[in-house]
Amino acid sequence: MGRGRPGAPPRGTAERTLTSVGSAAATGGEAGRTDDDEPTERHGTARRAPEGERRETSRMWHITLSVSGAQAPPAEVRRSLERLAHDHPFLLTSRYAGDHAEIRYWEEARDLHDAAAVALRLWGEHRSTANLPPWEIVGLEVIDRETYHQRVAEGYGPPPASPVGVHPF
Template identity: 70%
Template sequence: MRRARPGAAPRGTGGSAIARTRRAVGEPRALTSVDAGADYNEPGSAEATEADGAMSRLWHITLCVSGAETPLQEVRRGLEQLAHDHPFLLTSRYANDHAEIRYWEEARDLHDAAAVALRLWGEHRSSAKLPPWEIVGLEVIDRETYHQRIAEGYGPPPAAPVGVHPY
């Protein structure tokens, strides 16, 4: 069964923007942009979920893991594979017995963002060949708090350079 967005015209009625904007092969698409300072949490924004009308927000996640010493090359390779599999990861720092992963997660609320973050390491331990470490720390903050901390000069520094780096 196909679910339609509230207010969307059924397929083939000409009511959708896609149906009205037929392009020839190779013809460039018109791009749209978002004005600077736009509120991304307004209803109807890209962050609003269509299924239940609940709003989704961005959360900055810092996940810390630790465990038995593992050769640095294996830790780096595992984190690089995780970043390759999930390009949402901003930056990872690592040593032979611990690592920190920072990224943005889109979720309805803090509980959902934290639940996804707490599953990240365990669910990808096999596929990315990550060390069998345990999660020892988790910080989940909303986007406004993250930017306020940066502006005030405390909290985590901006995630730059992006990538996997040793401590």
Template identity: 70%
Template sequence: MRPGVAATRGSTSGEERALTSVAAGERYRAQEREEPESTRPSDAPRLWHVTLSVSGEKAPLHEVRRALEQLAHDHPFLLTSRYAPDHAEIRYWEEARDLHDAAAVALRLWGEHRQTAGLPPWEIVGLEVIDRQTYHQRIAEGYGPAPATPVGVHPF
């Protein structure tokens, strides 16, 4: 199977679809253009960049890839996943009221989808949640992870 392409689960025809990311909705972009962050209500949703790291016992590489592709299929908000036989990293944007909400969703992601996506029984070993401004500031200064491209599921 080509990188960045996932087979549709349960498909007998071998149907494939490209993994894609989902940009912020028009409502969010319009709100961002019209209101400086300092004037927004405190409960208005914001974008948070999430990096979730998981690790555990070695698993067959093809099974790890298939599980991450299934997770991306089930949740197209995932930007990119990197994986190895004993660890993986998932990066995506989360829309949430505050950091606590974004972190809570991120901490549930792996466990809630372990069965449906067939994810390995690994534990979460790292979590970073930063706001959009901090993410772009890090990139501009040459720090932090490179922008999440190419989109999809890739080996380390």
């Protein structure tokens, strides 16, 4: 789908695109899935670097993006989120109502700052292609894999992203 490794511009452009967790380009091969649809890769991925340069390591980050705004027909919101998920299969699950939505997914990035930057661009960059409502981002949570699993194990984290897909609140 034209997405490459994080930070690399797609062919023909100078801008960074969203990366698809689990795509061959993002991870160097097919990533498997576990019951909570987290990529099975257990540690960060070392990036190849020319001799003598420092290698960057990417990690997995669980993203929860919350958006809200003026009332929109729920059926249109659902279609828009389904289009976004179809165009960007890294999205795990979306929940929606007529005036707000929540998107959850895994992002591969070097650090929290990179993961948050990509997440904050998601809604605006895909507003027209997915016909998303003109809502604003009202919340963003970015946590590392260990924190995600610790919260789930202690019973106060989000339940595993299952069923995957677009669902009403």
